[in-house]
Amino acid sequence: MRIVICDDHHLLVQAMATALGGLGYTVEAAVSTPEDGIRAVALHDPDVLLVDVTFPTGSGLDAARAVLTNHPHTKVVMLTGGDSPETLRSALDLGVHGYIRKAQRIEEIAAALDKVASGQMVVDQQLLHGSRTMPAVPRQRTPIDELTPREQHVLQLLVDGCSTNEIVAHMNVTPSTVRTHVQSIFVKMGVHSRLQAVAMLSREGLLDRVGGIHGDGR
Incomplete structure (x- = not known):
């Protein structure tokens, strides 16, 4: 096919x-x-x-x-x-x-x-x-809710396929700062790579929610 x-x-x-x-x-x-x-x-x-x-x-x-x-x-x-x-x-x-x-x-x-x-x-x-x-129920907390606003912004850029250098340029921060945020995101989400993070977000039905995150990263 x-x-x-x-x-x-x-x-x-x-x-x-x-x-x-x-x-x-x-x-x-x-x-x-x-x-x-x-x-x-x-x-x-x-x-x-x-x-x-x-x-x-x-x-x-x-x-x-x-x-x-x-x-x-x-x-x-x-x-x-x-x-x-x-x-x-x-x-x-x-x-x-x-x-x-x-x-x-x-x-x-x-x-x-x-x-x-x-x-x-x-x-x-x-x-x-x-x-x-199904009756309406309160929304349960998700791994996204455990992230800081800046980590959520970095996660959005990761999901969008941005490289570390592109995230650096987009957020106007240093590479080490980006790496620190990425490591924190992976720890909080319980994953070890970008692909694992995307797979988990897809499995939990959260990809579109990540795509709706907006912020200036400050």
């Missing part, structure tokens, strides 16, 4: 591309904007476009609409870190072939891709029913 992956979390895209490649799938392109996703589909004519729902600019729904209209051979599977019933309905109204959670294990995502490729429609049942059947 030939796949194009489109998600603005660069490290997640890299990790997913590597994992799916290891399972025998051919990842034709891994891009980070809806516009690039549309262009990659036009260029590679993949079997499946795996696209995030939300982006800092643009929308995965717009990419899905364009691909479904102009490239009917390509099936569209949407990834989400949230549980908005409105967004789910909008995606289904467009005619997407799958709507699944980022927090799923890569084997579950691969199984969903296989079902879609065979002509089935796949919608995560938790997303389909959860918001209607």
